[in-house]
Each structure stands twice: as C-alpha cells, then as structure tokens.
Amino acid sequence: MTSFFTALDNIKRSEDGGADAWDTDSYLNIWVGRITTGVLGYSDNPTANIPDDEHGFVVGFQYFGESDHENYGMGKTAVHEIGHYLNLKHPWGSGNCDAANDWVNDTPISEDAYYGNPVHPQNSCETVDMFMNYMDYVDDSSMVMFSQGQVDRMHYALDIFRPTLQESNGCGVPYLVTQPDLLMPVQSLLLTVPYIWI
Ligand SMILES: [Zn+2]
Structure with missing residues (x-):
C-alpha cells in the first residue's frame, strides 16, 4: 500500500x-x-x-x-x-485558558486535549470540560456531540x-x-x- x-x-x-x-x-x-x-x-x-x-x-x-x-x-x-x-477549532485552542480559545461560547474552556475514555467530570481553566465533544481527542466511543x-x-x-x-x-x-x-x-x-x- x-x-x-x-x-x-x-x-x-x-x-x-x-x-x-x-x-x-x-x-x-x-x-x-x-x-x-x-x-x-x-x-x-x-x-x-x-x-x-x-x-x-x-x-x-x-x-x-x-x-x-x-x-x-x-x-x-x-x-x-x-x-x-x-x-x-479544538476546545483547547492554542493550549491555554484564553477565553477565546475556540471562538465558540458554549464549549467550556479547556487547557489541553483529552485522550482515552475520561470519566465525567473533568476540570480545567475553572470549568467542567466538554471532553466528549467531537473536536476533542478522546476515543471514538467517548466522542458524542457538537x-x-x-x-x-x-x-x-x-x-x-x-x-x-x-x-x-x-x-x-x-x-x-x-x-x-x-x-x-x-x-x-x-x-x-x-x-x-x-
Ligand atoms: Zn483536529
């Protein structure tokens, strides 16, 4: 191939x-x-x-x-x-807690990507993160929403x-x-x- x-x-x-x-x-x-x-x-x-x-x-x-x-x-x-x-964009944007990191208001600000199958809740940047979002890096089985x-x-x-x-x-x-x-x-x-x- x-x-x-x-x-x-x-x-x-x-x-x-x-x-x-x-x-x-x-x-x-x-x-x-x-x-x-x-x-x-x-x-x-x-x-x-x-x-x-x-x-x-x-x-x-x-x-x-x-x-x-x-x-x-x-x-x-x-x-x-x-x-x-x-x-x-990815929820963590440029990789910091800048409020405008993905230019979407209703995705909580994340500091970095999530992998695998995290257990809710996960927190960073003083928010509960939406790691189950399609734009994160979790496993397919944990990725469920925009x-x-x-x-x-x-x-x-x-x-x-x-x-x-x-x-x-x-x-x-x-x-x-x-x-x-x-x-x-x-x-x-x-x-x-x-x-x-x-
Ligand atoms: Zn990507």
Missing part, C-alpha cells in the same frame, strides 16, 4: 500516486489512505491558503468508517475533520465560506452511476468519496 505524507499532501494528486479532487466547489472531498505521519487525519479549514483542488480532508484508512481499530474504529475521525472543514454554538458556527461557515456546496448537484445522481443499488447512498450523501485503494 502506498504511503502518503501530511506535509506533502501527495494523497491529493494522482501524479503522486493519490487521487485528484473532484470539483471542490461542489464536493467535499475525502481522501482515505495510509498516512505515515502519525495523525489520524487532517483537514483544511475555510480560511486556509491552499490551492482550490486541495480542499477537503484526509483520514487514515485504519480509522475510516467502522473498523476493528481499538480506539478509533467508529468513524468519528471523519466527523472531527468535517468540523475543521467547517471552521471548528455544541449548539459549534453547529451555528458550521452553518455560518457553509454560508460564508463554502456557499457553492449548498448549490451543488452532488446530491443528485452522477451520470456514471447506473446500478440501482448505488442510488440510495449517492442520493443520501452530500459527500463524495474518491477512495484510494493502493
């Missing part, structure tokens, strides 16, 4: 063994493959200064969808990366930074899909996944 490097972003280019993006104005591209740099996944954010054809996110194949991975086998890595794609403020911020990001996605015909049936058993998932998902099986 070909390995890909976060810093090079080579998974996003067919000339480097990856796969070229579908039109990023119309599709949220998800690349799945072997990433060598130790991260579960990575995403651009709406204000990232990267080429248009690199918008989207990458997930290590071990952590995509349901897998047998002990800690990250429930598909939550993609949920986390979609959060970044729609302008969410806050209302995060949902509002994602809707705002869609309207301001990614408005063309809302006019995409991506929920329609692409011309190349002819098998009836494929119609259902294609119609029910805004996302289109150029899988990489190498």
Whole structure:
C-alpha cells in the first residue's frame, strides 16, 4: 500500500500516486489512505491558503468508517475533520485558558486535549470540560456531540465560506452511476468519496 505524507499532501494528486479532487466547489472531498505521519487525519479549514483542488480532508484508512481499530474504529475521525472543514477549532485552542480559545461560547474552556475514555467530570481553566465533544481527542466511543454554538458556527461557515456546496448537484445522481443499488447512498450523501485503494 502506498504511503502518503501530511506535509506533502501527495494523497491529493494522482501524479503522486493519490487521487485528484473532484470539483471542490461542489464536493467535499475525502481522501482515505495510509498516512505515515502519525495523525489520524487532517483537514483544511475555510480560511486556509491552499490551492482550490486541495480542499477537503484526509483520514487514515485504519480509522475510516467502522473498523476493528481499538480506539478509533467508529468513524468519528471523519466527523472531527468535517468540523475543521467547517471552521471548528479544538476546545483547547492554542493550549491555554484564553477565553477565546475556540471562538465558540458554549464549549467550556479547556487547557489541553483529552485522550482515552475520561470519566465525567473533568476540570480545567475553572470549568467542567466538554471532553466528549467531537473536536476533542478522546476515543471514538467517548466522542458524542457538537455544541449548539459549534453547529451555528458550521452553518455560518457553509454560508460564508463554502456557499457553492449548498448549490451543488452532488446530491443528485452522477451520470456514471447506473446500478440501482448505488442510488440510495449517492442520493443520501452530500459527500463524495474518491477512495484510494493502493
Ligand atoms: Zn483536529
């Protein structure tokens, strides 16, 4: 299996063994493959200064969808990366107790990431932390929610930074899909996944 490097972003280019993006104005591209740099996944954010054809996110194949991975086998890595794609930050922001650390009012301020399966309550920065949030680093089994403020911020990001996605015909049936058993998932998902099986 070909390995890909976060810093090079080579998974996003067919000339480097990856796969070229579908039109990023119309599709949220998800690349799945072997990433060598130790991260579960990575995403651009709406204000990232990267080429248009690199918008989207990458997930290590071990952590995509349901897998047998002990800690990250429930598909939550993609949920986390979609959060970044729609302008969410980690609850600990820059890693201190600055009140504006993730720019969302209803996520308690955290000093740092949580891992594993913490027991509620956990405290830092004089607040009870929302370690069960999709934007933290806990195991998939402990990751269960976005806050209302995060949902509002994602809707705002869609309207301001990614408005063309809302006019995409991506929920329609692409011309190349002819098998009836494929119609259902294609119609029910805004996302289109150029899988990489190498
Ligand atoms: Zn993250």
